[in-house]
Amino acid sequence: METKIWTPDELPAAVRAIKRGSLVAFPTETVYGLGADAFNEKAVGKVYAAKGRPSDNPLIVHVADPEQIDAFAQRNEWADKLIKAFWPGPLTMILPVKPGALSATVTGGLDTVAIRMPDNDLTRSLIREADTPIVGPSANTSGRPSPTIAQHVYHDLHGKISGILDGGSTRIGVESTVIDLSTDVPTVLRPGKITPEQIEVILGTDVEAGQHAVKADEVPKAPGMKYRHYAPDKDVYMVTKDEWTQAVIWAQSQLDPVGIMLTNDLIAEHQLSEMDFVWSLGPDADSAAAKLFAGLRHFDAQPNINTILVAKMPETSANAAYNNRLNKAAGGQDVSELLED
Incomplete structure (x- = not known):
């Protein structure tokens, strides 16, 4: 077809x-x-x-x-x-x-x-x-x-x-x-x-x-409640604002390039604007939501990237949708798991 x-x-x-x-x-x-x-x-x-x-x-x-x-x-x-x-x-x-x-x-x-x-x-x-x-x-x-x-x-x-x-x-x-x-x-x-x-x-x-846990034999009332969603093939890790210094150091120490997705203020703060493999999520939470899936797809299409680090937003009601999708894309993985290795 x-x-x-x-x-x-x-x-x-x-x-x-x-x-x-x-x-x-x-x-x-x-x-x-x-x-x-x-x-x-x-x-x-x-x-x-x-x-x-x-x-x-x-x-x-x-x-x-x-x-x-x-x-x-x-x-x-x-x-x-x-x-x-x-x-x-x-x-x-x-x-x-x-x-x-x-x-x-x-x-x-x-x-x-x-x-x-x-x-x-x-x-x-x-x-x-x-x-x-x-x-x-x-x-x-x-x-x-x-x-x-x-x-x-x-x-x-x-x-x-x-x-x-x-x-x-x-x-x-x-x-x-x-x-x-x-x-x-x-x-x-x-x-x-x-x-x-x-x-x-x-x-x-x-x-x-709040979402209750949907059992294996239960039919969910809405999409996104039961099955894995929003995930690229590459490993995704969430990064809070205070974790970015260590996360950037970790990324720069890797042999293979690491995809980095974060807002403009964090790009400027950590001097990443001239670096390859950086995806801007824009100036704020609204723009981040609009750019999240496109960024995940962008890095997923690059064969030399196996890991993607993505900015997590503060836990507010207004940021709940963004954080929900990111959490599902990451399978709950936080960058602390990498930094502990």
Whole structure:
């Protein structure tokens, strides 16, 4: 199969592909998604096959307008408040699914479904013109760093999908906040750009923020809860601000080059601006989130690099999404493990 990269002007080709049951990667404000008609079980099955995704990992359904939800899920008062405040935007809501409305291939066999409305005009046009909600996990090989440009998608999935709708670089760079609204207490299952505190203000009630450990025989309610995610093939280690002096000394002592990813202030502080194998995460936590996956992919593609050191941000609610993705990419490994050797 030849995978095409379509410009925004070629949207009709992407629409036709969705309608005939093919797979189309699409841009959002967070990362690129891999789209298929949510009501076409065979097409949805192709998503799992293309990604190599475990079948018990439910998919997020993307809509162009809130009214599309009513065809397959049950809205509640909390959902209506959050839709008004944050949609379109990087917030995914888990709601009860209407009986028989979606296949178990979409929901993972659960009685709930994850839904969001992306803040991307091109993708909302794709959904509207295809006249169907579309599933949209990240458009990468399962477990790999999420794609933030069309070329990342092509690298992972060329020959496996019909095409990629190229919308340029994504703005936020980490996946949406996922909140479960199907329980007695609203619960954030995956951190993202929108924080629990922001949600609490809108809902006027406490929001639980924390992920429980998903058992081997348990179906996760949201992506990113059970399986290894966001990881390159190379070893990744997290580095806090006060560890960078020793980390740089360690990196410079190695025979093979070490990839280093850190913010501009740390690059200047440790005089790394003229060094090879340094990836700038930009000036702050927001830019770091937008550049994280691209940096991991950059170093993963270099055969002479086996280790990547990445700046960890202070533990704040605003930094939770970045630190969550980095922790998963690193498999929990901290640079202290290297410095102790």
